[in-house]
Each structure stands twice: as C-alpha cells, then as structure tokens.
Amino acid sequence: MSKILLSIIILVIFESCSDVDSQMQEGMETSDPIADRKISDAEYNLQRSAYFGDVHVHSMYSYDAFIFGGIASPDEAYEFAKGGSVRHPAGFDMQLDFPMDFYAVSDHAYYLGIIREMASGDSVLSQHPVAEGLDNLGEDVNFRRSVFRRFAEFASAGNGSEIMDNTVVKNAWDDIVDSANRHNDPGRFTAFIAYEYTGTGPEEEVLHRNVIFRDGVAPEFPFSRIDSDDPQDLWSWMDSNRANGIESLAIPHNSNVSDGLMFALTDYAGRPLDSAYASQRLRNEPLVEITQVKGTSETNPVLSPNDELAGFEILPFKIGGNIPIKAEGSYVRKALLDGITLEAEKGFNPFKFGVIGSSDNHNATAVGDEDDFYGVSGLLDSDGQKRGSLPLNSTENNSNVYFDRYARFGAAGLAGVWAEENTRESIYDAMRRKETFGTSGPRLKVRFFAGYDLPLVDDDEVIAKSYRNGVPMGGNLIAEDTQPFTFIAWAAKDPNSAPLQRLQIVKGWVDAGEAHERVYDVACADGLEVDSLTHRCPGNGANVDLTDCSVSSGVGAAELKTNWEDPEYDSTQHAFYYVRAIENPTCRWSTWDAVRAGISPREDIPATIQERGWSSPIWINPK
Numbered sequence: 001m002s003k004i005l006l007s008i009i010i011l012v013i014f015e016s017c018s019d020v021d022s023q024m025q026e027g028m029e030t031s032d033p034i035a036d037r038k039i040s041d042a043e044y045n046l047q048r049s050a051y052f053g054d055v056h057v058h059s060m061y062s063y064d065a066f067i068f069g070g071i072a073s074p075d076e077a078y079e080f081a082k083g084g085s086v087r088h089p090a091g092f093d094m095q096l097d098f099p100m101d102f103y104a105v106s107d108h109a110y111y112l113g114i115i116r117e118m119a120s121g122d123s124v125l126s127q128h129p130v131a132e133g134l135d136n137l138g139e140d141v142n143f144r145r146s147v148f149r150r151f152a153e154f155a156s157a158g159n160g161s162e163i164m165d166n167t168v169v170k171n172a173w174d175d176i177v178d179s180a181n182r183h184n185d186p187g188r189f190t191a192f193i194a195y196e197y198t199g200t201g202p203e204e205e206v207l208h209r210n211v212i213f214r215d216g217v218a219p220e221f222p223f224s225r226i227d228s229d230d231p232q233d234l235w236s237w238m239d240s241n242r243a244n245g246i247e248s249l250a251i252p253h254n255s256n257v258s259d260g261l262m263f264a265l266t267d268y269a270g271r272p273l274d275s276a277y278a279s280q281r282l283r284n285e286p287l288v289e290i291t292q293v294k295g296t297s298e299t300n301p302v303l304s305p306n307d308e309l310a311g312f313e314i315l316p317f318k319i320g321g322n323i324p325i326k327a328e329g330s331y332v333r334k335a336l337l338d339g340i341t342l343e344a345e346k347g348f349n350p351f352k353f354g355v356i357g358s359s360d361n362h363n364a365t366a367v368g369d370e371d372d373f374y375g376v377s378g379l380l381d382s383d384g385q386k387r388g389s390l391p392l393n394s395t396e397n398n399s400n401v402y403f404d405r406y407a408r409f410g411a412a413g414l415a416g417v418w419a420e421e422n423t424r425e426s427i428y429d430a431m432r433r434k435e436t437f438g439t440s441g442p443r444l445k446v447r448f449f450a451g452y453d454l455p456l457v458d459d460d461e462v463i464a465k466s467y468r469n470g471v472p473m474g475g476n477l478i479a480e481d482t483q484p485f486t487f488i489a490w491a492a493k494d495p496n497s498a499p500l501q502r503l504q505i506v507k508g509w510v511d512a513g514e515a516h517e518r519v520y521d522v523a524c525a526d527g528l529e530v531d532s533l534t535h536r537c538p539g540n541g542a543n544v545d546l547t548d549c550s551v552s553s554g555v556g557a558a559e560l561k562t563n564w565e566d567p568e569y570d571s572t573q574h575a576f577y578y579v580r581a582i583e584n585p586t587c588r589w590s591t592w593d594a595v596r597a598g599i600s601p602r603e604d605i606p607a608t609i610q611e612r613g614w615s616s617p618i619w620i621n622p623k
Contacts, residue, residue: 043187047463048418050445053102056210056358061107061172063115065362067148069378072364074105074179080365090382094365094374102427104194106210109224113172130154141379181216186423195222199229205259209250214428230268235284253289256297260329278350290355290438291413293376299333307519313410337508337515340574344510354434354474354616357413370411373589381406389593411589412440434474439613442497448473448579448615449488457561473616484569490561491581498583499556502537509575522564525557542584544608549587556584572622579615
C-alpha cells in the first residue's frame with residue numbers, strides 16, 4: 001500500500017464524524033446575506049476539517065504592487081486561488097497545483113487605488129508632480145524603484161493627504177468588496193472581504209495588520225494610516241463597526257521587522273499596557289501571522305538560544321537595508337511569554353494570540369512552491385539575478401556579486417483552519433476561536449488538544465472524545481490539581497511535500513516571575529525514540545543532493561501522533577504549549593534557482609530548509 005493511500009485512510013479515521021458542541025464566541029452571530037446556498041448535511045463536519053488559504057494578497061490597487069508591475073485585478077486573484085492562471089509581469093504564467101479553500105485580497109488602504117489612477121494619464125491625479133513617470137513605467141526596474149522612492153518620500157513627509165481622492169478610494173474599495181462577494185461560493189470556495197491597514201511606528205517600523213470581515217458587508221471606507229497610525233484607533237473603529245453589525249478581526253503581520261514595536265510592553269503613545277488595552281486588543285486581534293515571504297516571526301536564535309531550529313527563514317535586517325532588526329518585541333514566542341508573565345503579575349494578557357501563515361504576495365497570487373517560486377513583488381524579483389539567488393552579470397574577478405535584497409525572502413506561507421465547512425461563517429469562526437495553524441508553505445495538517453481525560457490517539461473516536469473532554473488549540477484550561485494534563489499532538493504530511501521528521505511541543509511558563517521556554521520532541525519518524533534526557537529525536541538520516549535537489553527515500557513519516565504529558569508540569573504556573581511539525585530537509589527556492597542555472601548555491605544562505613507547521617497555543621492557568 002502506498003504511503004499516500006495509507007495517509008488518506010488514516011486521515012479519514014482521524015476525522016470520523018460524531019457530535020461535537022460548536023464553540024461560538026461573542027461577535028460571531030451575524031448572518032451573511034451573500035451566502036444564500038444551503039450547505040448540505042453531507043458537507044458539514046461536526047468534527048471539523050482542515051482548510052487552507054491565504055489572507056494576505058495584493059492586487060493592482062496596492063500602491064507598491066502596481067508600481068512594480070502588479071496589474072492583476074481582485075477578480076484575477078480569486079480566479080487564481082480557485083485554480084486559474086495569472087500572468088506574471090515578467091511574462092510567465094502562475095498557477096497553483098491545487099486550488100485554495102479560502103482567500104482574501106488585502107490591498108493597502110493607504111492610497112488605495114491612487115497610484116493606478118495616477119498612471120491612467122487622463123485624471124486630475126495624473127497631473128500631480130508626484131505622478132511623473134507613472135504613465136510610462138516601462139521595463140526598467142531601477143526607474144520603477146526611483147518612482148516608488150519619490151512617492152514614498154512624498155507620503156512620509158506628511159504630504160499624502162493632498163492626493164487622497166475619496167472617489168478613487170471608494171471605487172477601488174467597492175470593486176474589492178464586490179469581487180469577494182462574486183467569488184464567494186459557500187461549500188466550495190470562501191472569498192473574504194479584506195484589506196491591509198499599513199500602520200507604522202515613528203521611524204516607519206512595520207506595524208501592519210490585515211483586517212478580515214466575516215460577512216458580505218463592509219464599511220463604506222477602510223480605516224487607513226491616513227486616519228491614524230495608532231492601532232488602538234483601528235481597534236476602536238472595528239468596535240464601532242461591530243456595534244453596527246459589521247464583524248471583523250485584524251491579524252498583525254510581519255512582526256519580525258517591526259523593530260520591537262509589534263509586541264512592545266507599552267502602547268503606541270508609550271504608556272504601560274493595562275487590562276483595557278489587553279481586552280481591546282484581543283477582542284480585535286485574536287491571531288498573528290507567524291510566517292510569510294519576508295521571514296518567519298516565530299522566534300529568533302537571539303531569543304531562543306537553546307532551540308536549534310529557531311533560525312528558520314530569519315530576516316536579519318530592515319527591509320531595503322542592512323540595519324539589524326531588534327528581536328525583543330518582534331517575535332511571537334517572546335510575546336506569548338511576555339503575555340503569560342503579565343497575566344501572572346497583573347492579571348491580564350494582551351498577547352493571547354493564535355497563529356496562521358500567509359504570503360504577502362504582490363502579484364495577486366501566492367508565491368509558489370520552493371521548486372516553482374514566483375517571487376514576491378512583480379518585476380523586482382522576477383528572476384534569480386534580481387532576487388539574489390544567482391550572481392549578477394559581472395567580470396570574471398567578481399562573479400560572486402549578488403543582489404541581496406530579496407535572497408532571504410521565503411516561499412511562505414499558508415493559513416490553516418479547522419472548520420465545520422468551507423463557508424465564511426465557519427472559517428471566520430475558526431479564526432475567531434483560534435483553532436488555526438500556519439505552515440511555511442506545504443499543506444501539512446497540525447492538530448492539538450489538551451485535557452484531563454483525553455483518549456489514546458489510536459482510539460476510533462479520538463476527535464469526538466477530545467472535543468468533549470478537552471480543548472483544541474486556541475483554548476484555555478484551568479489547572480484543577482497537581483495531576484498533569486494530557487496532550488494530543490498530531491500532524492499529517494502534505495502528500496506533495498516531504499515526509500515528516502519529528503513532532504515537537506514548545507512550552508513557555510512563568511516561575512517566580514521569570515519566563516522560561518523549552519522545546520520537546522514528542523514523536524519521531526522511522527520508529528526512533530525520543531531521548532529521555534535531551535528530549536530530542538535522533539537524526540533519521542534524511543538528506544538532500546544539492547546537485548539536483550533529490551531527497552532521501554524511505555525515511556520520514558506520513559503521519560506523526562502521540563499522547564504526551566509534560567514531565568516538568570507544575571499546576572501553580574502560568575503556561576502555554578503549541579505544536580511544531582518538522583519535515584525532512586528539502587532544497588530552498590534559492591538552491592533550486594542555482595541548480596537550474598548549473599551553478600553552486602550561495603554559501604551564505606541555507607541551501608536546504610525544513611518546512612514546518614505551527615499550531616495555535618493552548619494556555620494553562622493556575623486555579
């Protein structure tokens with residue numbers, strides 16, 4: 001029997017049907033006037049199925065995407081997500097091997113549609129001095145960069161409001177909303193209305209959020225950086241919309257380049273965090289984006305020196321330069337630790353986030369797989385030389401000169417949810433309750449439960465009993481006594497990606513006011529056993545041939561699952577746990593570029609990666 005067929009059989013058993021109480025939360029009761037097709041009982045899974053999508057995609061209405069050649073419309077973006085092709089600005093077709101389950105075009109509200117209008121050549125905006133050259137951008141990437149810099153400097157200097165044309169913004173926003181509603185197909189494909197709030201810090205630090213609307217209705221205009229750079233003003237706007245029946249959530253993204261501000265211990269005005277701040281943030285931001293093209297935001301070797309896998313797809317410098325990024329306050333795991341520390345000391349936790357992945361692609365598409373990488377931003381990184389995987393054309397003496405700005409960008413990421421059906425309501429509700437996971441690109445599935453009376457993982461009713469007797473990822477548990485909780489950790493490989501090598505549980509806890517973290521390997525592939533002292537799996541011998549990117553055969557697992565108890569459990573401590581599933585090594589996209597060009601991969605960039613998935617945490621509070 002093939003591994004793929006065996007994996008499918010296992011998954012069917014693992015997701016067998018039975019009654020499970022739905023976990024509805026405040027703010028999720030609104031109906032969707034667009035979703036008028038009744039979903040049949042056969043399509044509704046009370047035990048929830050895994051759905052994959054991307055909620056961070058830019059089309060022609062984003063100022064940066066358009067300048068660098070991204071002229072695909074929201075309609076084309078949704079057609080791509082459903083399996084169609086989109087033409088890259090460099091002239092090749094982009095197409096998924098398998099359609100997405102859900103998708104959101106999330107264009108920048110900041111100057112939404114303005115640059116495209118300037119480029120038309122026949123509007124009042126096109127006559128503004130900052131519009132010079134936009135009507136004839138051509139193929140010269142350096143010229144496009146100069147146009148972008150001129151616009152960015154103009155806007156950053158505080159002049160931007162003079163080119164804000166509400167009619168243009170409204171037309172673009174209406175098209176985005178209408179497109180999502182046209183393509184939303186309950187039971188088959190979910191299209192969310194969304195946009196990106198492009199907030200920044202005082203030195204242009206990245207404090208962006210993607211705002212996702214639950215239903216087929218949206219406010220008249222999106223709230224943008226032009227309105228306020230303070231995220232609390234965004235949350236107040238969302239609260240106001242919610243009071244009027246428009247439900248949404250915001251997802252902070254790319255925190256790894258926030259230079260310490262995304263998860264700072266003070267608010268935007270520099271005031272210490274308090275319970276009101278925590279309540280408003282969690283009401284509006286239940287999730288964070290743990291990985292995307294501009295790096296992974298789980299953790300950093302500086303913050304997690306004992307985690308040998310902490311250096312995965314790290315972007316060390318600010319975008320467009322060589323200024324190091326401040327790690328403290330920029331990474332999700334440290335924010336989770338700070339959150340439980342605040343909860344232990346002050347009784348509130350502003351950083352109780354679930355996780356997803358998404359791409360931040362500016363071509364109206366995903367970014368492609370490692371072996372079929374589309375690039376991130378139009379003509380800027382459309383081939384190996386432009387994105388730094390291949391040396392620049394140069395003399396023989398300096399043939400190892402690379403353009404380095406995009407070489408450390410990744411072919412990531414993907415959002416996963418456990419939901420009853422493929423509808424706006426069900427997928428959004430999964431995001432709201434944090435029953436979500438993120439991956440670095442593959443469609444590997446991750447699931448996580450905790451409770452006092454969980455079944456064995458081989459139980460035929462493992463999911464039903466786990467929902468009844470415990471909580472899924474994103475949930476909270478109160479430590480009743482000294483008896484440790486049981487955890488169920490499970491992952492299944494993407495049938496079209498590498499096998500799994502190991503399954504890990506990451507723990508964070510507070511002891512006597514000090515925050516700690518530890519990574520436990522809890523399941524090993526190939527019949528290997530976790531070392532009881534090091535809590536690590538031995539190596540399984542998986543390797544990669546860098547001459548052709550072929551990988552080891554016969555090693556790794558289609559599925560890893562286990563029951564686990566924390567050997568150092570203390571019921572008096574605030575703690576969190578989440579799952580990290582690790583694949584066997586494979587070639588990174590930059591290595592694939594080099595192999596196709598017949599040269600050796602760059603020595604200063606990892607030649608291989610281990611793709612992975614992360615579950616949302618489960619939090620444990622002392623009684």
